[in-house]
Amino acid sequence: MCSETRGIRRFYDSFVENAAEPRATGRCLCGAVTYAVRGPLRDIVICHCSECRRWSGTTGAFAATRVEHLAIGKTAALHWIDSPESARRARRAFCTECGSSLFWQAADGERVGIAAGTLDPPTGLRVAAHIYTRHLADWDEIPDDGLPHESATAELEIRWT
Ligand SMILES: [Zn+2]
Ligand SMILES: [Zn+2]
Numbered sequence: 376m377c378s379e380t381r382g383i384r385r386f387y388d389s390f391v392e393n394a395a396e397p398r399a400t401g402r403c404l405c406g407a408v409t410y411a412v413r414g415p416l417r418d419i420v421i422c423h424c425s426e427c428r429r430w431s432g433t434t435g436a437f438a439a440t441r442v443e444h445l446a447i448g449k450t451a452a453l454h455w456i457d458s459p460e461s462a463r464r465a466r467r468a469f470c471t472e473c474g475s476s477l478f479w480q481a482a483d484g485e486r487v488g489i490a491a492g493t494l495d496p497p498t499g500l501r502v503a504a505h506i507y508t509r510h511l512a513d514w515d516e517i518p519d520d521g522l523p524h525e526s527a528t529a530e531l532e533i534r535w536t
Contacts, residue, residue, distance in 0.1 A: 397446075401494040403475035407452035410477075412489070414444030415535040418500050419491045420528055423515060424507035426458050430467055431476045434515060437488040438500055439528075442480070445487050453477070503533045 397411035417439040427435025452472045458465040464482035479488035
């Protein structure tokens, strides 16, 4: 178990950047973990993998930002765990106070996934794709939304705003 945050800045490490309005802000359910995004956000991918399913209780919905653009405010309740079967040796972070699923980060990743539901509205984002659809649960159904299906986000061209 590990609570270090790889390369992710905290507000007090970077107060000069706080002068600018963040692109987005977000928080967990109880508010013990807050964050700001100070750069573009990637549109949302819906992940149907079995790890996202257990972690979130349903499909995963992730925006993303570059690691250096995520500024986490209060971190005392933020806890990182290794994602047990991740091919990319990813880690996931959640709030120890309320259990909200918050972040996903691959070991070598320049980006950090942000659980889309934790972003404060309006986000200006839209759903761009479904990934890991081969891991679909038997109760899960992909909507007929015309969006691409891929095994990984690296194979997709997704808007950043
Ligand atoms: Zn919380
Ligand atoms: Zn997933």
